[in-house]
Amino acid sequence: MSAAAPAGRPRVFIVDDHGLFRSGVRSELGEHVEVIGEADDVMPAIEGIARALPDVVLLDVHLPGGGGQLVVAELAPVLPQTRFLALSASDAPEDVIAVIRAGARGYVTKTISGAELVDAIRRVAAGDAVFSPRLAGFVLDAFASQGASAPEPSFDPELDQLTPREREVLRLIARGYTYKEIARELYISAKTVESHVSSVLRKLQLSTRHQLTRWAAERRLA
Amino acid sequence: MPVAGYFGDDGYVDEPTQSPDSPGPPLPGQAPSWGQPFGLPNGQPPGQQSAGQQSAGQPQPPKADQPPPAWSHQHRGADWSARVSSLRRANDGRIAGGIAAGIAARTGMHVGIVRTIFIILALITGFGLAVYVVAWLFIPAVGENNNIASRAITDLRGIAIAAVAASMLVVVLVLVTILGIGLFGKFGWPIVIAAAGLVLIWRNASADEQASLQRLADPLVGSSAGKMRSKLGLRLLIAGVLLIIGLTVLASAHHPLLILRPLGGLVLVLAAIGVVLGPWWLRIVRDLVVERQARIRAEERADIASRVHDSVLQTLALIQRRADSPQQVIQLARAQERELRSWLFDGRAPGSMDGVAATFAAAVRRIQQDVEEQHGVAIEAVTVGDSEIDDDLNALLAAAREATVNAAKWSGAQVVSLFAEVELSEVSVFVRDRGRGFDPAAVPSDRKGLAESVRARMERRGGSATIRSVLGEGTEVSLTMPRTAGQREPSRAT
Numbered sequence: 001m002s003a004a005a006p007a008g009r010p011r012v013f014i015v016d017d018h019g020l021f022r023s024g025v026r027s028e029l030g031e032h033v034e035v036i037g038e039a040d041d042v043m044p045a046i047e048g049i050a051r052a053l054p055d056v057v058l059l060d061v062h063l064p065g066g067g068g069q070l071v072v073a074e075l076a077p078v079l080p081q082t083r084f085l086a087l088s089a090s091d092a093p094e095d096v097i098a099v100i101r102a103g104a105r106g107y108v109t110k111t112i113s114g115a116e117l118v119d120a121i122r123r124v125a126a127g128d129a130v131f132s133p134r135l136a137g138f139v140l141d142a143f144a145s146q147g148a149s150a151p152e153p154s155f156d157p158e159l160d161q162l163t164p165r166e167r168e169v170l171r172l173i174a175r176g177y178t179y180k181e182i183a184r185e186l187y188i189s190a191k192t193v194e195s196h197v198s199s200v201l202r203k204l205q206l207s208t209r210h211q212l213t214r215w216a217a218e219r220r221l222a
Numbered sequence: 223m224p225v226a227g228y229f230g231d232d233g234y235v236d237e238p239t240q241s242p243d244s245p246g247p248p249l250p251g252q253a254p255s256w257g258q259p260f261g262l263p264n265g266q267p268p269g270q271q272s273a274g275q276q277s278a279g280q281p282q283p284p285k286a287d288q289p290p291p292a293w294s295h296q297h298r299g300a301d302w303s304a305r306v307s308s309l310r311r312a313n314d315g316r317i318a319g320g321i322a323a324g325i326a327a328r329t330g331m332h333v334g335i336v337r338t339i340f341i342i343l344a345l346i347t348g349f350g351l352a353v354y355v356v357a358w359l360f361i362p363a364v365g366e367n368n369n370i371a372s373r374a375i376t377d378l379r380g381i382a383i384a385a386v387a388a389s390m391l392v393v394v395l396v397l398v399t400i401l402g403i404g405l406f407g408k409f410g411w412p413i414v415i416a417a418a419g420l421v422l423i424w425r426n427a428s429a430d431e432q433a434s435l436q437r438l439a440d441p442l443v444g445s446s447a448g449k450m451r452s453k454l455g456l457r458l459l460i461a462g463v464l465l466i467i468g469l470t471v472l473a474s475a476h477h478p479l480l481i482l483r484p485l486g487g488l489v490l491v492l493a494a495i496g497v498v499l500g501p502w503w504l505r506i507v508r509d510l511v512v513e514r515q516a517r518i519r520a521e522e523r524a525d526i527a528s529r530v531h532d533s534v535l536q537t538l539a540l541i542q543r544r545a546d547s548p549q550q551v552i553q554l555a556r557a558q559e560r561e562l563r564s565w566l567f568d569g570r571a572p573g574s575m576d577g578v579a580a581t582f583a584a585a586v587r588r589i590q591q592d593v594e595e596q597h598g599v600a601i602e603a604v605t606v607g608d609s610e611i612d613d614d615l616n617a618l619l620a621a622a623r624e625a626t627v628n629a630a631k632w633s634g635a636q637v638v639s640l641f642a643e644v645e646l647s648e649v650s651v652f653v654r655d656r657g658r659g660f661d662p663a664a665v666p667s668d669r670k671g672l673a674e675s676v677r678a679r680m681e682r683r684g685g686s687a688t689i690r691s692v693l694g695e696g697t698e699v700s701l702t703m704p705r706t707a708g709q710r711e712p713s714r715a716t
Contacts, residue, residue: 109602136604137605137606140606141607144607171643174604174639175654175698176637176654177654
């Protein structure tokens with residue numbers, strides 16, 4: 001694994017409504033992380049995480065008692081040390097964006113390999129953002145600045161659009177490049193790639209952009 | 223999966239092979255040693271050539287601090303010659319050949335002034351027109367080293383057509399002189415030169431310039447068949463009016479019989495010329511039609527070959543590999559039969575998305591589903607933006623499908639990334655695997671697969687394809703298709 005593990009194995013809490021999937025993830029993660037708890041719905045998850053105080057929560061986007069974003073929205077403000085990583089099979093973009101905007105540090109799909117998942121968990125535990133190709137595509141779509149409509153007034157233009165470099169990094173992620181490959185492609189350091197991705201995450205979470213919410217609304221209608 | 227198959231009949235091919243029988247104008251690279259810019263002194267290093275051409279785009283004061291080139295001591299006129307040789311026709315802001323814009327950029331004069339000078343010259347003597355066309359022929363465009371004349375010299379058919387056009391005009395000119403109408407006679411010869419030059423330019427200019435020529439000629443002749451038909455009535459009307467006026471003038475002359483006598487001679491001269499030159503003119507026109515038809519046929523054949531490759535040959539390859547599973551073989555054969563039938567009898571091309579998926583993003587998802595189903599490899603598909611599907615995008619989708627199938631079949635990777643982005647000016651698709659990769663140089667250039675199905679298919683539609691592969695690290699195919707004018711906002715050039 002490229003990212004150095006901070007202080008030993010990260011302690012992980014899994015939230016997913018399918019028992020089979022939880023045990024599958026548990027066995028795939030194996031030795032590399034310490035799974036300290038599981039939950040299958042929103043309320044048990046909030047209670048369990050508040051008690052166990054894990055480093056990373058693997059969070060399904062869809063839960064019977066509401067979206068995964070409820071868990072993040074409830075806990076992220078009070079547990080600054082706990083990071084949330086959304087993990088899901090196939091979701092509507094607006095649900096994924098909602099979980100990220102609630103405070104999750106990343107989104108990966110369930111097709112991810114065991115080794116890659118461990119890597120993603122370590123990155124999130126270290127405070128980095130983890131973007132899967134699909135999330136990168138969603139974000140590019142949501143921030144598409146040259147859309148049909150004219151640019152709208154916004155409170156903070158800085159937050160409301162991506163820089164060309166960030167766009168480039170997202171495109172490469174969407175094309176299936178790893179951070180290391182992106183660094184090589186763009187002649188920058190892997191650390192710089194990380195900081196671009198983190199900056200995109202920040203914009204995604206803090207932007208009050210009308211277009212972002214309208215984009216989500218349009219998606220829901222379609 | 224055998225490694226040998228990777229380079230087998232479906233293997234990646236990186237050489238840009240030209241499709242068989244592909245016609246078209248001679249490539250610029252094939253032009254013989256004529257390909258030097260107008261007025262370029264022999265022995266000038268090519269480096270200076272390109273430096274001049276890059277700077278020609280912007281107004282640029284002559285640089286006094288630069289040391290004069292070594293050859294300038296040898297000729298008196300070398301300074302002028304160097305100026306002319308670095309003159310380029312402008313691509314931006316041009317109306318016809320970009321000569322006025324090019325001269326303006328070189329000398330610092332205003333474009334409008336240069337244009338006015340040309341127009342005045344054309345109106346006074348007519349030679350402004352001829353000078354303009356000749357300059358168009360001999361001055362290379364920005365970004366090109368060869369002028370059009372260097373390409374035209376190898377275009378024998380173009381020269382023949384120019385000769386026909388010129389000879390027809392000369393005939394008209396002679397008649398006009400006989401009739402004694404001075405005005406046209408004065409403008410005649412420049413017009414003959416300009417017409418012949420324009421024919422050569424039309425035949426040998428780059429596609430870009432042909433478009434601008436077409437735009438110029440459009441209001442005069444009407445380029446499309448539909449327009450021709452709609453304007454036929456108007457033409458007949460004009461012809462009728464002219465005929466009546468002409469007859470009236472003839473009839474109202476004081477000595478009708480005296481005028482009719484030279485007219486009779488005129489008819490005889492016309493008939494003589496028709497007898498001598500007519501068959502030649504006719505043959506040239508007929509040859510042109512035949513040539514055009516041959517080109518269309520060759521393009522069609524290439525298109526059919528790549529479609530058959532994508533559908534029938536792919537299925538046959540799959541059937542061979544799944545020979546131990548009769549159920550799957552039957553299923554594959556049935557699906558292929560259905561597809562072939564719908565192509566042959568309903569006119570729906572295999573791999574095309576008509577009626578299957580309504581939008582580009584849906585079609586990409588469809589590729590994901592199909593390839594996952596047929597080849598058991600996970601496709602991570604990501605799309606950004608969306609649009610309606612037209613013929614260009616259909617070609618892009620077919621190429622993307624082919625690249626994805628190729629990656630799924632040969633790379634050995636478990637996951638293939640498929641990223642498609644619709645932007646204002648273009649649509650791009652990237653197909654990436656982390657499989658075994660290949661050495662592009664080691665693949666024989668006569669293979670089909672990627673070369674014909676992907677690259678040629680993209681290029682036929684004005685798109686492009688690049689393939690990047692590293693042994694042991696994987697392969698990425700990048701496809702880009704510019705969006706047609708109707709879909710995007712009006713561009714600056716129009």
